[in-house]
Each structure stands twice: as structure tokens, then as C-alpha cells.
Amino acid sequence: xxxxxxxxxxxxxxxxxxxxxxxxxxxxxxxxxxxxxxxxxxxxxxxxxxxxxxxxxxxxxxxxxxxxxxxxxxxxxxxxxxxxxxxxxxxxxxxx
Amino acid sequence: xxxxxxxxxxxxxxxxxxxxxxxxxxxxxxxxxxxxxxxxxxxxxxxxxxxxxxxxxxxxxxxxxxxxxxxxxxxxxxxxxxxxxxxxxxxxxxxxxxxxxxxxxxxxxxxxxxxxxxxxxxxxxxxxxxxxxxxxxxxxxxxxxxxxxxxxxxxxxxxxxxxxxxxxxxxxxxxxxxxxxxxxxxxxxxxxxxxxxxxxxxxxxxxxxxxxxxxxxxxxxxxxxxxxxxxxxxxxxxxxxxxxxxxxxxxxxxxxxxxxxxxxxxxxx
Ligand SMILES: Nc1ncnc2c1ncn2[C@@H]1O[C@H](COP(=O)(O)OP(=O)(O)O)[C@@H](O)[C@H]1O
Ligand SMILES: [Mg+2]
Numbered sequence: 001x002x003x004x005x006x007x008x009x010x011x012x013x014x015x016x017x018x019x020x021x022x023x024x025x026x027x028x029x030x031x032x033x034x035x036x037x038x039x040x041x042x043x044x045x046x047x048x049x050x051x052x053x054x055x056x057x058x059x060x061x062x063x064x065x066x067x068x069x070x071x072x073x074x075x076x077x078x079x080x081x082x083x084x085x086x087x088x089x090x091x092x093x094x095x096x
Numbered sequence: 097x098x099x100x101x102x103x104x105x106x107x108x109x110x111x112x113x114x115x116x117x118x119x120x121x122x123x124x125x126x127x128x129x130x131x132x133x134x135x136x137x138x139x140x141x142x143x144x145x146x147x148x149x150x151x152x153x154x155x156x157x158x159x160x161x162x163x164x165x166x167x168x169x170x171x172x173x174x175x176x177x178x179x180x181x182x183x184x185x186x187x188x189x190x191x192x193x194x195x196x197x198x199x200x201x202x203x204x205x206x207x208x209x210x211x212x213x214x215x216x217x218x219x220x221x222x223x224x225x226x227x228x229x230x231x232x233x234x235x236x237x238x239x240x241x242x243x244x245x246x247x248x249x250x251x252x253x254x255x256x257x258x259x260x261x262x263x264x265x266x267x268x269x270x271x272x273x274x275x276x277x278x279x280x281x282x283x284x285x286x287x288x289x290x291x292x293x294x295x296x297x298x299x300x301x302x303x304x305x306x307x308x309x310x311x312x313x314x315x316x317x318x319x320x321x322x323x324x325x326x327x328x329x330x331x332x333x334x335x336x337x338x339x340x341x342x343x344x345x346x347x348x349x350x351x352x353x354x355x356x357x358x359x360x361x362x363x364x365x
Contacts, residue, residue, distance in 0.1 A: 015286035020242050021293045028249045035253045
């Protein structure tokens with residue numbers, strides 16, 4: 001490999017460590033959100049995803065379900081991110 | 097009263113047993129009475145890494161079943177008088193360790209030792225749970241690699257919820273990150289997560305960084321905990337980590353690429 005190729009390759013290659021870090025931050029934050037919550041959260045998330053997908057094509061990680069404490073209440077928070085072109089995020093909250 | 101320290105990771109093959117052997121040897125060398133237990137039922141390995149495999153007579157399961165007394169099963173290290181090893185059983189029966197049996201053995205060890213090191217099996221199931229349940233401290237062994245970091249985060253979740261300290265509402269288990277098999281050269285090239293990246297994601301106290309080193313294999317071939325090899329970079333890194341565990345402040349070494357000539361820098365691997 002010549003010197004020119006060497007530098008070209010260095011420039012074009014995407015830094016794999018930064019890709020790894022980004023992916024990890026996303027998956028770890030998802031898993032932390034589900035952790036400590038009720039056991040049914042992952043199932044609920046999965047079923048909601050299936051329902052949403054009947055109407056809109058979304059990424060597998062587009063649906064987020066979290067339980068948060070708010071004083072004496074537990075709040076189930078749903079976040080559904082729609083794809084770019086529809087340009088909006090639907091968010092509903094339900095106290096319980 | 098001893099402190100119980102679990103060496104854990106979730107993922108297998110990241111360096112738990114290597115770390116358990118060196119942490120135990122290092123603490124004993126520093127003058128602390130230390131016992132190290134192999135919890136990896138069916139995959140006994142710690143005895144080999146510590147070089148006492150030919151002196152195993154009884155094991156952890158024998159003690160739990162009442163077939164042997166604890167002092168009969170404990171192997172005294174030949175190099176360090178403060179150090180004892182409790183080997184794992186080779187049985188295929190994963191149920192052989194019972195929660196009550198583990199508790200009884202740990203309580204007995206607590207009386208006679210300053211530190212009890214528990215070398216956890218991989219995974220987050222039964223064996224790993226038993227190894228971490230009584231822990232006061234946890235050393236989370238992590239490689240700079242996506243699946244290892246993710247598993248470490250899961251393990252942190254378990255330490256915060258499924259240990260005796262969590263269940264009984266005591267102070268939480270003290271968590272320490274030990275990043276092992278670190279290759280500064282690859283970090284510099286952008287091929288490997290850096291220590292800062294991993295720490296940012298896991299957000300726990302950094303105990304040390306152990307470089308990827310051929311000395312680790314050489315030491316385990318010889319049955320010597322690498323921390324006792326004074327010329328080995330990985331051994332020195334373990335020694336620093338142990339000093340930090342004991343409360344000393346030490347700068348982190350082995351994080352930077354060693355200086356090489358221009359030629360080496362341009363064409364080096
Ligand atoms: N810092 C290191 N550098 C090079 N090899 C290492 C290092 N730490 C561990 N290893 C090697 O990795 C393998 C797995 O280590 P081990 O301690 O048995 O992991 P675990 O107990 O987590 O399964 C062994 O072959 C060991 O020699
Ligand atoms: Mg092991």
C-alpha cells in the first residue's frame with residue numbers, strides 16, 4: 001500500500017470506536033429504563049410496537065416505555081418517535 | 097470482619113479469574129489475610145491460574161454438603177502465607193451450590209480472613225447471583241468492547257437490586273470498574289473504546305486499567321498470579337489497582353502508546 005492510499009484509507013474509514021460508543025449509549029439507556037420497572041414492560045413495549053407498525057413504519061427502537069415515580073403516583077410514560085418525514089413525535093402519558 | 101469482594105462481569109472470558117487471582121495475591125502480599133473462592137462450578141480454573149491444582153483434595157461443594165470441613169478444603173498458598181484458595185467443584189450439577197450453603201461458608205470465612213474474594217462464573221444466572229449476593233464490594237471486569245460493556249451494565253443493575261445489601265436496605269455494594277485487555281494503540285487509532293468512553297457509559301469508580309499483555313498468558317501458563325510478576329506491565333497495573341482499592345491514590349499508567357520511531361508510528365499495526 002502506497003503512502004497516498006494509506007492516508008486516503010485513514011480519512012475515509014469511519015472511526016469504529018465512536019460508532020461503538022454511540023450504539024452502547026442507546027442500548028444501555030433503553031435497558032436501564034426497563035430495569036427496575038414492572039416485568040411486563042418489555043412485552044408491553046413489544047405489543048405497542050406491533051400496533052404502531054400496523055399504521056406507520058417505524059424503527060424497532062421507536063417505542064419507549066418507562067415507569068417514573070411522581071410523588072405517590074407511578075407514571076407510565078410512552079414515547080413513540082415517528083419517522084423523519086412526518087416530522088413529529090407523539091407522546092402520551094397515563095397516570096396510574 | 098472480612099469484606100466480601102465479588103469479581104464479576106456478565107460476559108465470559110474477559111479476565112475475571114485472572115483478576116481474582118491477582119487481587120487475592122496482591123491483598124495477601126500487602127499483609128491482609130485473604131481467601132479466594134472459585135464459584136465456577138463445573139469449570140474449575142482458579143486453581144490452575146494460582147498454581148495449586150495438584151493440591152486440590154476437597155472443594156466448595158464438598159464443604160457445603162458436609163463431606164469436608166472448610167479448613168480441610170482450603171489450600172494454603174505456597175508463596176504467600178496469608179493466602180488461601182477454595183477450589184470449585186467439577187460436578188456438572190449446577191444446583192450443587194445452595195444459597196444456605198454459600199452463606200454458611202462465607203460467614204465462616206468472614207471470621208478468619210480480612211478479605212474474601214469471590215470469582216464469579218459468567219452470565220447473570222444462578223451461579224453469578226450466588227457469587228455476588230453477599231458482596232460488600234464488586235469489581236466489574238470489563239473489556240473495551242460493546243458486548244462486554246453492555247453486560248457490565250446489566251451486572252450493575254443486579255448488584256443494585258438483587259444482592260443482600262440491596263434487599264436488606266443496607267448501604268449499596270461498592271462498585272469498581274476494572275478495564276482489562278486495554279490496547280492504547282488501537283484506542284489511538286479509533287478502533288477501540290477508550291477508558292473515558294467506557295467510564296462515561298458505566299459511570300462508576302475506575303479502579304484501574306490493565307493493558308492487553310502477553311505476560312498474562314505466560315503467568316497463567318506457569319501458575320503464578322500475574323501481579324507477582326514484578327516486571328510485567330499487567331502485573332504492575334494490577335498492583336496499582338490493588339493499592340487504589342486499599343485507599344491509596346495512584347496515577348493511571350499504561351494508558352498511552354509507548355513512544356516509537358516515526359517509521360513505527362506510520363506503519364505500525
Ligand atoms: N490483560 C490481559 N492481557 C492478555 N490476555 C488476558 C488478559 N486478561 C485475561 N487474559 C486472557 O483472557 C483469557 C480469559 O481470562 P479469564 O481470566 O479466564 O477470564 P474469565 O474468568 O472472565 O472467563 C485467558 O486466556 C487469559 O489469559
Ligand atoms: Mg473465570
